[in-house]
Amino acid sequence: MSRIAYVNGRYAPHxxxxxxxxxxxxxxxxxxxxxxxxxxxxFVDEEPHLDRLDRSLRELRMAAPVARPALKHILRETVRRxxxxxxxxxxxxxxxxxxxxxxxxxxxxxxLVVTARSTTPKSAARAGGVAVVTTEDIRWKRCDLKxxxxxxxxxxxxxxxxxxxxxxxxIGADGAITECTSANAWIVTDTRxxxxxxxxxxxxxxxxRRTVRAIAEEAGYSVVERSFTxxxxxxxxxxxxTSTTSHVMPVVRIDGAPIGDGRPGPLTCxxxxxxxxxxxxxxxxxxxxxxx
Numbered sequence: 001m002s003r004i005a006y007v008n009g010r011y012a013p014h015x016x017x018x019x020x021x022x023x024x025x026x027x028x029x030x031x032x033x034x035x036x037x038x039x040x041x042x043f044v045d046e047e048p049h050l051d052r053l054d055r056s057l058r059e060l061r062m063a064a065p066v067a068r069p070a071l072k073h074i075l076r077e078t079v080r081r082x083x084x085x086x087x088x089x090x091x092x093x094x095x096x097x098x099x100x101x102x103x104x105x106x107x108x109x110x111x112l113v114v115t116a117r118s119t120t121p122k123s124a125a126r127a128g129g130v131a132v133v134t135t136e137d138i139r140w141k142r143c144d145l146k147x148x149x150x151x152x153x154x155x156x157x158x159x160x161x162x163x164x165x166x167x168x169x170x171i172g173a174d175g176a177i178t179e180c181t182s183a184n185a186w187i188v189t190d191t192r193x194x195x196x197x198x199x200x201x202x203x204x205x206x207x208x209r210r211t212v213r214a215i216a217e218e219a220g221y222s223v224v225e226r227s228f229t230x231x232x233x234x235x236x237x238x239x240x241x242t243s244t245t246s247h248v249m250p251v252v253r254i255d256g257a258p259i260g261d262g263r264p265g266p267l268t269c270x271x272x273x274x275x276x277x278x279x280x281x282x283x284x285x286x287x288x289x290x291x292x
Contacts, residue, residue: 004081006074006114008065011081014115023111025094028102029149031111032056033092036075037244038116039279041085043075044244048207053091056145061104062095065112078114087118088245092148122246123272129252129264130166132241134230135159137170137178144201153181167241169233169254176227178202183243184209185251187228187236188267198225208242208275215274221267230254238265240272247279248272 003014025031034053037044050068057064066074075089092113098105139152156168160181167180177185178197184206186196194216199205216223233239239251239259248271250264259265264272 003115003117004078006078006112008111008113011077017113017115019094019111019113020097022100023094023097024105025092025111025148027100029147030060030062031092031094031148032060032062032146033090033148034146035088035090035244037121037279038079038084038087038089043089044279045207045211046072048210052146052205052207053093056147057093059142059145060095060147062093063108063110065093065110071112074112074114075116079116082116082118084116084118086120087116089114089116094148119245121276123249123276126166126249127264129250131164131253131256132167132169132180132251133160133163133165133255134169134171134177137172139170142201143178143203144199144205146204157181166249167251169230171230172202174227176229177233179204180241180243183241183246183249185233186240186242187233188238188240188265190237191222192237192267193222193224194267194271195224195226195228197227206242206244208244208247211278212242212248212271212275215278216271219270219274221271234259236260238268240264240268242275248275 004011005014005017007017007019032053034049036046036049079089094111096107096109096111135156156170160168167183169180169185170178172178179185184196186194188194196209197203213223233254234257237260241249241251250268252259252262252264
């Protein structure tokens, strides 16, 4: 089946979908995006994702291309046309098309692109856990905004791929782990505390991260938001990462060194199972085929 994309008011075959060469997303990375998981035909954590999208737009003084009800309809129609039951829907909003100039254009006509495709959670194929490598965090100082300016992330992810690793954990100027290239980083201490960096401008406050924290606290686990160093991560009892596409992914090696006994730890496995149950449940999201 041919994939279908939405671009500024029309649905088109994916191979024919295009934006203007002077779209500011292309020229300046002047754009934001969100990715929402779809599981069992339902959107997972849709409202938090759209709330974060609104925040990114506000912080960048970018106009929303359509109101939220209209955006929800576009998301569902794109999913329906692509027959996605388990997968993701991707939306990207740029400041629109204008003559190339660094300053904002006078108009307020943002561009909207939406795509959807079927996928399986990466954690399902990585039951034994994954390896990560570390690298310097060279990103800008507003990583809390989900923009398309991802070149430092791309370089770090490529370094990880060339090292045979699943992800790269980035280390900030303070010597602490910030996050992964496309996920949030966690460790579990010997006292069974789940530790993750607090949501400052240094990291993206992941929606899956927030959900996993809530699940962990409801289950009675201790969750601590604080910085942690590479040395602390290497000495941790367990480690894992969270994201929309990876869900809860055990990390069993960092820079070649085993974490714990080199296998997914019990707390990580428990959170992984609890998140999978949450993502597949009706209350995790709203139907991809119907209304809100």
